Amino acid sequence: MSGVITYSPAYTLVPTYECFNRCDYCNFRVEPGKAPWITLSTAEKILKELQNQNVCEILILSGEIHPHSSRRESWLQLIYGLCELAIALGFLPHTNVGPLSFVEMQQLKTVNVSMGLMLEQLTPALLNTVHRHAPSKIPELRLQQLVWAGELQIPFTTGLLLGIGETQDDWWETLEVIAQLHTRYGHIQEVILQPYSPGNQQTWNAAGFKPQQLPEVIAKARELLPAEITIQIPPNLVSDPNWLLACIKAGARDLGGIGPKDEVNPDYPHLSDADLLQILKSAGWQLIPRLPIYPQYDRWLSEPLYKAVQSWRNR
Numbered sequence: 001m002s003g004v005i006t007y008s009p010a011y012t013l014v015p016t017y018e019c020f021n022r023c024d025y026c027n028f029r030v031e032p033g034k035a036p037w038i039t040l041s042t043a044e045k046i047l048k049e050l051q052n053q054n055v056c057e058i059l060i061l062s063g064e065i066h067p068h069s070s071r072r073e074s075w076l077q078l079i080y081g082l083c084e085l086a087i088a089l090g091f092l093p094h095t096n097v098g099p100l101s102f103v104e105m106q107q108l109k110t111v112n113v114s115m116g117l118m119l120e121q122l123t124p125a126l127l128n129t130v131h132r133h134a135p136s137k138i139p140e141l142r143l144q145q146l147v148w149a150g151e152l153q154i155p156f157t158t159g160l161l162l163g164i165g166e167t168q169d170d171w172w173e174t175l176e177v178i179a180q181l182h183t184r185y186g187h188i189q190e191v192i193l194q195p196y197s198p199g200n201q202q203t204w205n206a207a208g209f210k211p212q213q214l215p216e217v218i219a220k221a222r223e224l225l226p227a228e229i230t231i232q233i234p235p236n237l238v239s240d241p242n243w244l245l246a247c248i249k250a251g252a253r254d255l256g257g258i259g260p261k262d263e264v265n266p267d268y269p270h271l272s273d274a275d276l277l278q279i280l281k282s283a284g285w286q287l288i289p290r291l292p293i294y295p296q297y298d299r300w301l302s303e304p305l306y307k308a309v310q311s312w313r314n315r
C-alpha cells in the first residue's frame, strides 16, 4: 500500500482586491477605492462555467475593508452572497478574507463548510517591519480569530508564512500555540506551511524562503502538532520535484487548493493535477482529491450544508 497525498480541486473567487492593509510581501492588494468589487452576476457566470469541471471548493479570498468603514457591511454582504451562490450551484465554499468580528464569523459559518486565516507569525517584531502598515496582522487579533472559530465550531485552516523576517524559535512558538488551541477546541483541520515567494507587484525586495529549509520545518511541525492536523504545502511554491518529495517525506500530506490561478502568488502557476500525479507516483505516492472539509467535522455543519457535503462524499 502506498501513502496518500490529498489536494482540493478549487477555484478562487476574489470579492475585491482593495485592501486597507499594506503587507510588504503582498502581490494581491490594490489601493482602497481603486479596485472594482465583483458582482453576483459576474460570479454566477464564472461559477456556471465551472460546473462539471470537477471543481468542488470555492475559495473566497479578499482584500480587506476597514472594520469601521461604512462599506464594511456591504463588503460582508457580498461575501455572504458569493457563498450562497456557490452553494446553490453545487460547490462548497471556504472563506479566508482576513480577521472578522465574532458576529461576522457567526454569519459566515452558515454558508461555509470551513474557513481559514493564516497566523503568519505571532512575533510582534514584524509590526515594525513587513506588517508596519498592516493592522490586520496584529498577532492577538489573529489569535482571537482562532479562538472564536473554536467556540463557533468552524473547521479551520491556519498556517505560517515563512521567511518574512522571523526567527526559527518564532516558528516553533507559533506552532505550539496552534497545537494548544487545537487541544482546547479540536477545530484545526490543517496547517499550511507557506514559503514567502517574491512576486512582481510587491514593494519589498527580499529573497524568497528557500525550499531547502522546508523539510526541516515540516518535520518539527509534525512533532509539535497533534497527529490529526494535516500539514499542507503549496506545490507551486516548491517547484523542484525533488524538494516537493522531500517535503512529503518530512510529513506534509496535503497540497491545498489547486486551480487555474494562485491569486496570492500569480507569478507561480500550478502544475496540472496530472503532472503532480506523475511526480508523486514516481516516489510511490497516490494523489487523491478531497473536499474543503475533513470528514470528522461534518457533524458541525447545519443541515443544508451537511447534505451538500454528503452528496459530494457519495460521488
Ligand SMILES: O=c1nc2n(C[C@H](O)[C@H](O)[C@H](O)CO)c3cc(O)ccc3cc-2c(=O)[nH]1
Pocket: 008, 010, 057, 059, 094, 095, 096, 114, 115, 116, 117, 118, 157, 158, 190, 192, 234, 255, 256, 257, 258, 259, 261, 262, 263, 264, 265, 291, 292, 293
Ligand atoms: O490556492 C491557494 N489556496 C490557498 N488556500 C486554500 C487552501 O489551499 C485549501 O483550499 C483550504 O485549506 C480548504 O481546505 C488558503 C486557505 C486558507 O484558509 C488560508 C490561506 C490559503 C492560501 C492559499 C493560497 O495561497 N493559494
Ligand SMILES: C[C@H]1O[C@@H](n2cnc3c(N)ncnc32)[C@H](O)[C@@H]1O
Pocket: 025, 026, 027, 096, 117, 118, 120, 160, 161, 194, 195, 196, 197, 198, 199, 264, 265
Ligand atoms: C492568503 C495568505 O497568502 C499568504 N501570502 C501573501 N503574500 C505572499 C507571498 N508573497 N508569498 C507567499 N505567501 C503569501 C499570506 O500568508 C496570506 O495570509
Ligand code: SF4
Pocket: 019, 020, 021, 022, 023, 026, 027, 028, 029, 062, 063, 064, 098, 134, 136
Ligand atoms: S496580504 Fe492580505 S491583508 Fe496583507 S495587503 Fe495583501 S490582501 Fe491585504
